[in-house]
Amino acid sequence: MDFFGILVGILIEGLIYSIVSFGVYITYKILDFPDMTVDGSFPLGMSITATLTLMGFSPIYTLLISFILGIIAGILTGIIHVKLKVGDLLSGIIMMIALYSINLRIAGRPNLPFFNKDTLFRNDLFISIFGPNNRPITTIVVLLVIVIIVKILLDLFLSTKRGYLLRTVGDNETLITQLAIDKGNIKIMGLAIANGIVAFAGSIYAHDRSFFEISAGTGTLVIAVSNVIIGMQIMNKFHNIKPTTAVIIGSLLYRAVISIAISIGLEARDLKLITAILLLIILILNKFKSTSKVVKR
Amino acid sequence: MIELVNINKYYNPGLITETCVFDNFSLKIKDKQFVSVVGSNGSGKTTMLNIICGSIPIDSGKIIIDGQDITNKKEFTRMKNIGRVYQNPALGTSPHLNIIENLAIAENKNKSFNLSKLYSKSDEERYKELLKGLNLGLEDRCDIPMKSLSGGQKQAVALLMATMTDIDFLILDEHTAALDPKTADIIMELTDRIIKQKNLTSIMVTHNLRYAVEYGNRLIMMHEGKTVIDKEGSEKENIKVDEVLKKFTEISIECGN
Numbered sequence: 001m002d003f004f005g006i007l008v009g010i011l012i013e014g015l016i017y018s019i020v021s022f023g024v025y026i027t028y029k030i031l032d033f034p035d036m037t038v039d040g041s042f043p044l045g046m047s048i049t050a051t052l053t054l055m056g057f058s059p060i061y062t063l064l065i066s067f068i069l070g071i072i073a074g075i076l077t078g079i080i081h082v083k084l085k086v087g088d089l090l091s092g093i094i095m096m097i098a099l100y101s102i103n104l105r106i107a108g109r110p111n112l113p114f115f116n117k118d119t120l121f122r123n124d125l126f127i128s129i130f131g132p133n134n135r136p137i138t139t140i141v142v143l144l145v146i147v148i149i150v151k152i153l154l155d156l157f158l159s160t161k162r163g164y165l166l167r168t169v170g171d172n173e174t175l176i177t178q179l180a181i182d183k184g185n186i187k188i189m190g191l192a193i194a195n196g197i198v199a200f201a202g203s204i205y206a207h208d209r210s211f212f213e214i215s216a217g218t219g220t221l222v223i224a225v226s227n228v229i230i231g232m233q234i235m236n237k238f239h240n241i242k243p244t245t246a247v248i249i250g251s252l253l254y255r256a257v258i259s260i261a262i263s264i265g266l267e268a269r270d271l272k273l274i275t276a277i278l279l280l281i282i283l284i285l286n287k288f289k290s291t292s293k294v295v296k297r
Numbered sequence: 298m299i300e301l302v303n304i305n306k307y308y309n310p311g312l313i314t315e316t317c318v319f320d321n322f323s324l325k326i327k328d329k330q331f332v333s334v335v336g337s338n339g340s341g342k343t344t345m346l347n348i349i350c351g352s353i354p355i356d357s358g359k360i361i362i363d364g365q366d367i368t369n370k371k372e373f374t375r376m377k378n379i380g381r382v383y384q385n386p387a388l389g390t391s392p393h394l395n396i397i398e399n400l401a402i403a404e405n406k407n408k409s410f411n412l413s414k415l416y417s418k419s420d421e422e423r424y425k426e427l428l429k430g431l432n433l434g435l436e437d438r439c440d441i442p443m444k445s446l447s448g449g450q451k452q453a454v455a456l457l458m459a460t461m462t463d464i465d466f467l468i469l470d471e472h473t474a475a476l477d478p479k480t481a482d483i484i485m486e487l488t489d490r491i492i493k494q495k496n497l498t499s500i501m502v503t504h505n506l507r508y509a510v511e512y513g514n515r516l517i518m519m520h521e522g523k524t525v526i527d528k529e530g531s532e533k534e535n536i537k538v539d540e541v542l543k544k545f546t547e548i549s550i551e552c553g554n
């Protein structure tokens with residue numbers, strides 16, 4: 001593969017996964033909740049997008065509906081954890097497994113292409129702006145705009161009163177109770193927003209690939225957690241950048257490492273193995289720095 | 298008024314580790330009373346505070362606040378008019394937020410946590426004035442994360458936060474125990490000032506007998522889930538540290554520690 005091709009790949013995948021990582025930043029970093037639901041809500045966005053696109057819905061609707069369905073998935077994980085008192089990891093796994101079947105139901109089969117349909121990146125509007133043969137540039141520009149909008153919205157939300165509650169519940173949930181607020185509801189809200197964002201990213205991924213594939217969600221959490229941790233390390237080095245900016249940089253860096261690994265001879269089928277080993281290395285390196293933050297009563 | 302009526306509380310019922318903390322325990326705390334609670338370790342002081350706040354369930358009995366039975370109310374709803382400060386200074390604040398942000402979320406208690414901005418420039422000035430009043434130099438350290446402050450500074454902020462809104466009750470569980478003696482004195486004086494200013498009904502568990510005798514208008518000593526000293530009014534005013542210490546030694550010997 002040529003250098004330009006590799007760079008385009010890094011940017012596209014890196015940008016899409018920065019959106020996924022915004023969601024996982026909320027659960028993993030803010031809520032201290034390793035939410036496996038994302039392995040199901042990412043393909044949820046894909047399956048609903050493929051199905052709706054084939055039915056003739058325009059890309060905007062597929063994004064919106066993916067977002068809403070992701071929110072519902074997050075709420076359900078939250079209810080399983082908060083109200084039914086199932087552990088955090090198991091709650092996510094239960095929802096992930098349930099979503100596997102739901103995604104098959106939505107799409108009707110394990111993979112569903114929509115190559116000849118208009119997509120978010122391939123439509124009359126963008127062809128008239130960027131020209132017919134500039135697919136990579138179109139995709140990167142559109143993705144950049146979306147990533148920046150999502151980042152700004154998330155930053156804004158985190159600086160509202162409600163956003164501060166979310167930030168506090170992962171830091172010190174006793175304080176939330178002292179504020180006379182049900183901490184469970186705040187956790188459910190965090191999971192809802194996170195999975196909404198992840199399903200939204202899944203929809204974008206489907207638009208880029210023009211297909212749904214049931215196994216596309218496997219490893220979503222592992223990749224996104226890696227991105228978030230790399231991002232947080234960057235943030236510790238350069239104090240003045242926002243966590244969301246750090247997450248974008250982390251996602252791009254991570255993708256670059258994966259692409260380099262592939263370009264020096266590792267095969268695509270080794271990808272999940274590389275992903276797993278990379279996260280393990282990141283976690284071990286991270287162990288040496290004290291990052292514990294949760295206050296227990 | 299806080300009333301505990303015939304409270305029974307067991308930990309781990311039915312297990313070999315079963316512990317009966319309260320057997321038909323009753324206590325009334327009148328409005329505007331400032332109660333110091335002392336007692337040996339394991340006598341049930343923290344458990345009593347947890348029962349009042351709803352942090353733990355009880356096996357039977359009633360908890361009544363201002364005539365209203367709140368036995369079945371959840372902890373977070375009870376906190377509407379209760380402020381609480383723990384022994385661990387980290388529990389009262391959000392470690393990754395700075396002092397201003399912490400004070401701002403505390404002041405928003407019982408209001409809507411909506412999508413508006415957390416605080417304005419004028420709020421910030423107001424908080425800084427408030428911090429100046431503490432004389433801990435905190436007004437110059439407003440923009441560093443809470444976790445980088447000392448235990449005493451954290452506890453001072455936690456105390457401000459717990460009492461920022463219109464609460465009726467203040468619950469303090471050994472809130473000076475983790476601090477050095479000088480800082481403890483500062484926090485204790487601040488506590489007393491706030492309680493008087495805001496006319497709060499307060500319960501303060503402490504291991505410092507001098508605080509228990511000097512501050513407050515009622516003193517309770519607990520032992521094995523019962524009150525063994527309970528003095529208020531002029532009786533409380535005339536009580537001496539020695540007297541409390543003597544009783545304390547008595548019950549400690551009885552326990553063998």
Ligand SMILES: Nc1ncnc2c1ncn2[C@@H]1O[C@H](COP(=O)(O)OP(=O)(O)O)[C@@H](O)[C@H]1O
Nearest residue numbers: 308309316318337338339340341342343344345
């Ligand atoms: N969560 C718990 N599980 C089991 N036993 C407990 C628990 N908390 C307290 N206890 C027991 O209950 C008794 C009273 O404890 P506590 O109220 O913490 O005492 P104090 O605050 O007066 O030192 C002690 O015997 C203690 O061991």
Ligand SMILES: [Mg+2]
Nearest residue numbers: 342343344470
């Ligand atoms: Mg105690």
